[in-house]
Amino acid sequence: MKAKRDVLFWFSLSFILIVFLSAIFANYIAPYSPYAIDPNAILKPPSWHHLFGTDRIGRDVFSRVIYASRISISVSLIAVVISTSIGVIYGAVSGYFGGLIDTIMMRFVDIMLTFPVFFLILAIVVVLGPNIFNVMIVIGLTGWMGIARIVRAEALKIREFGYVKAAKLLGKSDLYILFRHIIPNAISPVIVYATLGVGSAILSESALSFLGLGVQPPTASWGSILSEGKDVIQVAWWMSFFAGVVIFLTVISFTVIGEKLKK
Template structure:
């Protein structure tokens, strides 16, 4: 199956470009100290609001800090939030979805009604309310986004488990005396991993977008820590005199989220058995 999936993805040029861009952003975040030409926190009152130039390719901000350097370091924050929040959501959603689908009955009803209740609340407003009560920090934001993003994963995993649990290898595992925990974690979850991978890809982009929105509203990463949403928030106050402060972080957010979404779409098509006959 993996060979078929890899073959299908390799034929999708848009997915390849998206994966390359994601890899570049990831390397930029990892190698930020070597890529950024200036200290992202260094204030220079003699270079306030300078337009893009050879010396400062993305210009400078209202405190004379290099915008390119701040965007490079901001990639660290965005990817950290995206991947850790995704990890929290995927772990919770996968475990609860697998338990609901495997046991059924009252447990299934309880978990699915909890999902319905969670989905009844607008996610962004729920996050805003939680972050407003707690002291905003990168760790709080990651946990809150993760704890409010597991519901769709649980639904996907549950639907997959309902199909898998009646297959022959699961019946065979029960026949030889395997316990429910062993069956769920060793046999069912590994075979329900494909929709989880797709959901994880979309979740990273969604988490980055939420973090950027929170930072834009002043409830996310707090200054002077560089974050794409924070840079964009400050830039809006200077949009008429320093367009670069809004343009470049906005493009970074747009391209990163778009790349994760395009890669997620490609993975969803690649994992769909309906398309395998085409190959």
């Protein structure tokens, strides 16, 4: 069983590495421009000339999936950086000060967690308007609550350690103690949560783009490619299939890596 888990972990890590390399070197890997239209190659099935087939206006789906990795991965990583930063600082402040401050801050987190996260994201994006910037910000601003709880629990323990009490006796400011002692020592479990959060952010971005509320045409993201293929799924299955497989494998891979890091 352990051997199987190790194989799954290394497969996941290798797949994520491939996705990142594809995003970085898309200009060299993709055989065509993601915007190149070929009127003579409309809805062509997978072949040696077009590995993932072509779409309704003759664009190469493989090239679009490769270039889309830049958008989907970048949006997700930036969103996770935003949510992690907010969650770490919020949780550290709540746990360090404790008492009434902690109670009020955690009640706010509890209230936020009562809302279904994706529907909250959906509502905010509808109000702000669909574009890449808004998607990154909204996903980041709605994904910090779990991290805040984790860091708060760590901060409650760390504030009782001797070196923190010694820093207080030496007259160090609360800001100094938070960023010198509390946050650095509470960050370890956050890495696992952030890894899992990337997969969740990819799903959110893909869902928003699929609904037309995320990345806008002609820019390609995995979700927008799925959306473009939904109307012709019966005659051109490949348009949605390959993007869907990449989304599935990427999310699963981040989940497997995150679970491995827990141990």
